[in-house]
Amino acid sequence: MSTQSPSHRTHGSPEDLADSTGAELLDAYARKAVSPVDVTRAVIARIEAYEPQLQALYAFDPDAALRDARASEQRWMSGQARALDGIPATIKENIATKGVPVPLGTAARPLVPAAEDAPAAARLREDGVVILAKTTMPDYGMLSSGLSSFHPLARNPWDLAKNPGGSSAGAGAAAAAGYGPFHIGTDIGGSIRLPASWCGVFGLKPSFGRIPIDPTYYGRVAGPMTRTVRDAALMMTSLTRPDVRDPMSLPYQDLPWLDLGIDLKGLRIGVMMEAGIGLTLDPEVRAAVERAAKAFAAAGASVEEMPPFITREMLDGLDDFWRQRAWTDIAPLSDEDRGKILPYILQWAEGGRDLTGAAVYSGMNQMMVMRHAAVAATHRFDFVISPVAPCVAYPAELASPIHNPEEPFEHIGYTVAFNMSDQPAASVNTGFTTAGLPIGLQIIGRRFDDVGVLRLSQAWEEMCPDRRPWPKV
Known part of the structure; x- marks a missing residue:
């Protein structure tokens, strides 16, 4: 991953504008060196060139994006620009945007247009961000994969035969491909960090409650996925503003x-x-x-080995609870609709059908055991x-690295505990395999130290010795 400044490209061809960072665009807009309309056109051109291969987007609306870019241009010209005015963005499909259905990645849901923007989408729109599209996800967000019964198969820009990861699959691919500087994913067990790692971009899973979301759930967060740490920090200035629809959000802090x-x-x-x-951990990782x-x-840090703390009982308990939660959503569907669900997900969820109340309670309790263990260990x-x-x-067509619904979470042992413990955690690129596939470094902070995680991520972004140009599709 290249972390060098692409500022030398800001005034190049329309194609090059798609690779500008959000920070660079704000500077260029302020100097009236480039227009939000030109940038949006460049990103649209990038999408039209790459999207037939990547399949990262849902509800792509270039006309609406250009309309919003023209409005942004007028605000910049009249001295009324908003905080993030004119920066192109995508938003994960499960974060509602007004007028767009929210299928949750599955063909089993009716396509009912959302009545209003969810908090993250509302904050960015208030700050003048140009929303180009939604990004794809797997059925119910329950895979670390771009495989879906509703969306086409999403692919990884670094190698089209590979998976972008998930469940923020399209977001990871879009960020790596240069579909604008800003992207939002969600994460309940690794769904921002895994695709960020496998697509070579930066992804922040903030502290639980730091970014208001709707609907909320145990461990579920929204967060930025970007090419640079600074762009993620820019997004946090907007995304963290309060919203009464999230009763589990943290008190707002102007950090x-x-x-x-x-x-x-x-x-x-x-x-x-x-x-x-x-x-087993890959030797190259x-x-x-x-x-x-x-x-x-x-560089002067005191570095010490930390032993693992996740146990089989913890992970299997979480699996039981999530299976039963999924089955509760799927059971009321008609046989016809249930048959539309990705077979892997349906088989996995059916594993929760006959669980006893005691087993489900025990599974939920293991999520709390995991929470305590994570804080105690770190x-x-x-x-x-x-x-x-x-x-x-891993191969694009697979639902998980193992591709076995009876062993669904063998790859999330590094990430899931920090959803349960509310701790901020990020993925920042740390190099590539000999085959050219990105490798992510996870940086975990103490509870609520989101700024600290961004700072250490920025330090590593500057230190990382293996920097490469972004992929061309």
């Missing part, structure tokens, strides 16, 4: 999102190299994380680093 400097000397960094359960740990130590460190996933991107 210094754009103050990304950090002194690495003396920081206590834990290294969780093993997840404790699941797939291990080597990439080890290089990062050595680099932080060389509290003595300022930050913890780890792999994001034990493997790199």
Whole structure:
């Protein structure tokens, strides 16, 4: 992943404008060196060139985007520009936007237009962001894959034979492909960090409640997916504003999102190299994380190995609870509608049909056990680093790295606990395999230290020795 500034491309061809960062665009707009209309046209051209291969988008609306870009242009010309005016963006399909149906990735849901913008979409629109499209996801968001019964199969821009990850599948692919600087995903077990890792982009799973969402659920968050840490920080200035529709959101804090400097000397960094359960760690992933740990130590941080804490009982309990939750949604459907669901998801959810109340309660309790274990294991460190996933991107047609609904979560051992513990965690690119596939480094902070996670991510983005041009599709 290239982390060099693309500012030298800002005034190039319309194609090059699609690769500008949000921060660069705000500067160029303020100087009247480029127009939001030109940038939006460039991103539309990029989408039209790449999308037949990537299939990352849903409800792509170039006419509406150009209309909003013209309005943004007028605000810049009249001195009335908003905070993020004219920056192109996509929004994950399960985050409602007014007038667009929310199929949740499955052909089993009726296509009813959303009555209003969900909080994240509303905040960006209020700040002048140009929304180009929604991004695809798998059925009910329950896969780390771009496989869906409703959307076409999404693919990874680095290798079209590979999966972008999920469930924020289209968002990861769109960010890597240059479909604008800003993208929003959601994450309940790794659904921002996994596609960010496998697509070589930056993804932040914020502290639970930091970004208001609707509907809310245990561990579920929305967060930015971008090519640079600074663009994610820019998005956080908008996304974190309060919304009464989220009764589980944190009290609003005006945090210094754009103050990304950090002194690495003396920081206590834990290294969780093993997840404790699941797939064996790929040697190339291990080597990439080890290089990062050595680099932080060389920069003055105190780096110490942290043992794994996730157990089989924890992961299987969470699996039971999520299966039963999914079956509760699927059971009332007609046989016809149930038959439209991705077979992998249907088989997995049916595993919750005959669970007893005691088993479901025990599963939910294991989510709390996981929460306590995560905080207990990490509290003595300022930050913890780890792999994001034990493997790199896998074949596009598979629902998971194992592709077995009886072993659905063997790849989320590094990520899921930090949803349960409310801790902020990010994926930042840390290099590539010999085959050219991206590898993500997970950076985990203490509860509510979202700014700290962004700062350490920015430091690594600047330190990372393996930087590559963005993929051309």
